Amino acid sequence: MKPLVIALRVVRLMARLVPRWRRADWQREWEAELEACARDASGPGSVLLTHSTGAVADAIYLRSHAMYLDLWWGDVRFAWRNASRRPGFTLLVVLTLALGLGVNSAVFALVDAVLLRPLSYRDPSRLVFVWQTLPQQNMFEVEATPFDYTAWHALRSLSNIAMVTYGSFTLTGGSAEPERVRGARMTASMMPTLGIAPAIGRGFVASEDLDDVPRVAILSDGLWRRRFGGDPAIVGRSIEIEGNPWTVVGVMPRGALMPGAPTEDNELWLPMRMSPEEQASEINHSYAILGRLADGVTLAQASAELETFSSRMAAERPSHGRIGARFVSVEERSVRAVRPALLVAAASVALLLLVAAANASTLLIARAANRRQELAVRAALGATRARLLSLSIAEGVLFASIGGLAGLVLGGWTLRGLVPLFAASLPRSLAIAVDARAALFTAALSLVIGIVFGAIAAYRPGNGVAASLAGATRSTTSAAVARTRNLLVVAQVALAVVLLSAAGLMLNTIARLSRVNPGFAADHVLTFRVALPGQRYATAPARVGFVSDVLDRLRAVPGVRDAAVSSVVPFGGLRNATVVEIEGRAEPPGSRSIIDQRYISSGYFQAMRIPLLSGRLLTDADDSRSERVTVINRTMAQQYFPNETPVNRRVRKTVGFDSGFWFRIVGVVDDVRHIGLSRDPVAEMYHPIAQTAMPTFTIVVRTAGDPASMMPAARATVRAADPNLPIYEILTMEDRIAASFSQTRVTMLLLLVTSALAAALAGVAIYGSIWYSVVQRTTEIGIRMALGAPRAAVFRSVVAGAVMLSAAGATLGALIAMAAGSLLKTLLFDTRPTDPLTYAAVIGGVLALSVGASIVPAVRAMRVDPMTALRN
Amino acid sequence: MTRAAKYVIYIVVRITLATALVLQAIARGHRYGFEIVDVSGYPTGTVYPVLRRLEHAGFVRSEWEREDIASRAARPQRRYYEITAAGTRALHGAPEPMRSLGGLQPMTPKPAK
Numbered sequence: 001m002k003p004l005v006i007a008l009r010v011v012r013l014m015a016r017l018v019p020r021w022r023r024a025d026w027q028r029e030w031e032a033e034l035e036a037c038a039r040d041a042s043g044p045g046s047v048l049l050t051h052s053t054g055a056v057a058d059a060i061y062l063r064s065h066a067m068y069l070d071l072w073w074g075d076v077r078f079a080w081r082n083a084s085r086r087p088g089f090t091l092l093v094v095l096t097l098a099l100g101l102g103v104n105s106a107v108f109a110l111v112d113a114v115l116l117r118p119l120s121y122r123d124p125s126r127l128v129f130v131w132q133t134l135p136q137q138n139m140f141e142v143e144a145t146p147f148d149y150t151a152w153h154a155l156r157s158l159s160n161i162a163m164v165t166y167g168s169f170t171l172t173g174g175s176a177e178p179e180r181v182r183g184a185r186m187t188a189s190m191m192p193t194l195g196i197a198p199a200i201g202r203g204f205v206a207s208e209d210l211d212d213v214p215r216v217a218i219l220s221d222g223l224w225r226r227r228f229g230g231d232p233a234i235v236g237r238s239i240e241i242e243g244n245p246w247t248v249v250g251v252m253p254r255g256a257l258m259p260g261a262p263t264e265d266n267e268l269w270l271p272m273r274m275s276p277e278e279q280a281s282e283i284n285h286s287y288a289i290l291g292r293l294a295d296g297v298t299l300a301q302a303s304a305e306l307e308t309f310s311s312r313m314a315a316e317r318p319s320h321g322r323i324g325a326r327f328v329s330v331e332e333r334s335v336r337a338v339r340p341a342l343l344v345a346a347a348s349v350a351l352l353l354l355v356a357a358a359n360a361s362t363l364l365i366a367r368a369a370n371r372r373q374e375l376a377v378r379a380a381l382g383a384t385r386a387r388l389l390s391l392s393i394a395e396g397v398l399f400a401s402i403g404g405l406a407g408l409v410l411g412g413w414t415l416r417g418l419v420p421l422f423a424a425s426l427p428r429s430l431a432i433a434v435d436a437r438a439a440l441f442t443a444a445l446s447l448v449i450g451i452v453f454g455a456i457a458a459y460r461p462g463n464g465v466a467a468s469l470a471g472a473t474r475s476t477t478s479a480a481v482a483r484t485r486n487l488l489v490v491a492q493v494a495l496a497v498v499l500l501s502a503a504g505l506m507l508n509t510i511a512r513l514s515r516v517n518p519g520f521a522a523d524h525v526l527t528f529r530v531a532l533p534g535q536r537y538a539t540a541p542a543r544v545g546f547v548s549d550v551l552d553r554l555r556a557v558p559g560v561r562d563a564a565v566s567s568v569v570p571f572g573g574l575r576n577a578t579v580v581e582i583e584g585r586a587e588p589p590g591s592r593s594i595i596d597q598r599y600i601s602s603g604y605f606q607a608m609r610i611p612l613l614s615g616r617l618l619t620d621a622d623d624s625r626s627e628r629v630t631v632i633n634r635t636m637a638q639q640y641f642p643n644e645t646p647v648n649r650r651v652r653k654t655v656g657f658d659s660g661f662w663f664r665i666v667g668v669v670d671d672v673r674h675i676g677l678s679r680d681p682v683a684e685m686y687h688p689i690a691q692t693a694m695p696t697f698t699i700v701v702r703t704a705g706d707p708a709s710m711m712p713a714a715r716a717t718v719r720a721a722d723p724n725l726p727i728y729e730i731l732t733m734e735d736r737i738a739a740s741f742s743q744t745r746v747t748m749l750l751l752l753v754t755s756a757l758a759a760a761l762a763g764v765a766i767y768g769s770i771w772y773s774v775v776q777r778t779t780e781i782g783i784r785m786a787l788g789a790p791r792a793a794v795f796r797s798v799v800a801g802a803v804m805l806s807a808a809g810a811t812l813g814a815l816i817a818m819a820a821g822s823l824l825k826t827l828l829f830d831t832r833p834t835d836p837l838t839y840a841a842v843i844g845g846v847l848a849l850s851v852g853a854s855i856v857p858a859v860r861a862m863r864v865d866p867m868t869a870l871r872n
Numbered sequence: 873m874t875r876a877a878k879y880v881i882y883i884v885v886r887i888t889l890a891t892a893l894v895l896q897a898i899a900r901g902h903r904y905g906f907e908i909v910d911v912s913g914y915p916t917g918t919v920y921p922v923l924r925r926l927e928h929a930g931f932v933r934s935e936w937e938r939e940d941i942a943s944r945a946a947r948p949q950r951r952y953y954e955i956t957a958a959g960t961r962a963l964h965g966a967p968e969p970m971r972s973l974g975g976l977q978p979m980t981p982k983p984a985k
Contacts, residue, residue, distance in 0.1 A: 028949075028951075029905065032947070032951065033906045035947055036904075036950055037906050039947050050916075051915075054916020055920075056917070057916070057918070057920065058921060061920070
């Protein structure tokens, strides 16, 4: 039995090495094996002893593998004790990191919701728009005709195809106010194509594509809750749309969107309801076509088929001459508008995080310099470099984790401020919040940042242990530390310069955009839209009568200078293009003259202050009894009548509303910017609304005072004219213009904020670095002064040091910014990404900042008392 | 299993000859530490760390022997090891030489010198 006793002793001894949590199990296992072995008694006792040596190896193995984590946990605890001993310092580092991490988590949440999450359709990457193209006119996303929709069913690369057209509709009836809501008319194939279905009730059936069946409608979740109180018995209920009764057959799930209309919730889902004639139309280009790629078909293969198909169509059908077609992925199109702004936002906060991390590193390095003796003692007692690095990383991760937690809170606040800024270009039902994904992202980012900046802070050259122990104040070590610090300062300045130049370029763009003359007087103008329901205003005279009545009433309101009507107004988001032919001019086959048309009341040009160039303006005499007339703009005159007088020529629309009638051109007015300030004017013609009374139009009111204050009066006036009319999109013209470049402004704001923060951090870093170097060089400065250096020279040399540092950083930053300028390109207007003035201003500003940051340390250097300095 | 995945496993678990033999011994039904020591021919100082590694990698799992079996044999409960599905896959994926080198020794205690 003696060998067993010895073997068990070995095990018991070794058990102390085993990590506590598995010690009992471990000991039990070994004892059982040894006892079983002894009981077998099939071998001599030495076997037992040999076997028991394995316990030593086993225990050491387990210890060494648990060691790392145990040690690291110790490091974290040590770091925590250290951090809580210096709450001020800790707060500074944590806040710096929280700033960087917070804005990143906010922007991540935004980017995640908009760019990274898939759309809520089945397999959204397979969904495509099918657009027609007019390469001659430079138009590549032209809506298709019902004829094309039918024809494209032959495409084998599409498993589903659907057609949709957007509009707005007036809801009346019940006790609620009349309301104008966005909606879409779609074929029954739409929902199966998207892979969505109503949450309550049914989708549309194929027979509802035609207009000879009862009217049915599907509500959005939002409309159902808002207007119908979430009535559970809504299916089968009759509602009033455009004055007609429609039966509700379903309610869509929350967040269901129509692709192609991402900024506005689609509240009414209506069936297509076309007549057979409408279904056969080859010229009515007002329908978006959506398809789903068939299984196994790539976009490239599908595009090849579509190309062959449309060139055959162009050859066979006169209506399709020179019309091409192409696929555009739905995912691509839904984020295209916001992607550049979001990418710039993401890049700018990432840069800010780098600046914050570099700043926190300099703080840690500064403290490490104070702890030099402690670290040297550790090194002298045998701590390896790896151990010191581990300690520093534990510290970094600890700070970054607390910073990350604080950052999440900060991110939540930031996001609350950020989302409204992007609201104009985001779907309203999109859920954007600092959620679990954003938290995970922040956690991962904190970990990486913690490790990186811990490692940077740990960097110090090795041979200074003895010198540090000896308490030397100047050594190669501190010179190397100073070098690391300076490098970090240069990096921070460079990153700040990148952000500042981006902000400068955006500022320039905004300034230039604001100086663009829209072609009309945009101040003191209130605009709102009115839609006349079909039944009461079925006839043109009724509509004309309403328009002149409401304009008269508006002009009578105190504070109103003028009032007029146009079917669409600049910055209203609508274009209303048509195709015309010019009398006496043979059009080459397949070419199309595409002109934007507006229907206006006679006083529109005066109310908007659009100047007349030649001919005459429209008058009240141009009504339904007189000859049809039109006024064209300068662009149309230049494009279509380059060497002749357009006045008195006649044009005829070949498609759509009142096509076939000749319109006599009676005047030419100046251009207005219609789509956006950065977009060139398009060819336009203005028809008198008295000759073609459109049922929906925008009223413009020129006011004496603040136009926004006239909103209630305008609403009351329209209500007095007809209490059942909803008025909507009530906006001042200046707000409309501002909204047209809101993304540019948001990007500029974001860049201004991040660059200001980065510049502030860089300024603090310069200050810290120069202060540190002055402290380090106290003896040297003392000697210089003792040798007769004037105080001014000392001052100058300190400031020059700071300027050198920031000049290096600024140069580097400017080079990076110029190289990365293309990222901003799509957001810039009339400003080159390499605009020299912007860069000069930024670099000048940064140099001034460095002078400012170095004044206090420079004054301290100047006041060094040579005697004291030398004595130390 | 893809080749890349195999490669990762060999790097992470380090399927050495000893590892392969221990795994093979367990796969063939040798369940106890010392039994594996006996059939593999490796000393306990090699086998046990290998067992820890295999268990950590999820190639084997272990549990206590049933009490009645141990008491029938009049000895304390031993810890017994069992190959997992991942372990079986790794074993089959091991390079050919390691699989064929399974010249396991007979289950007899080595004679003492």
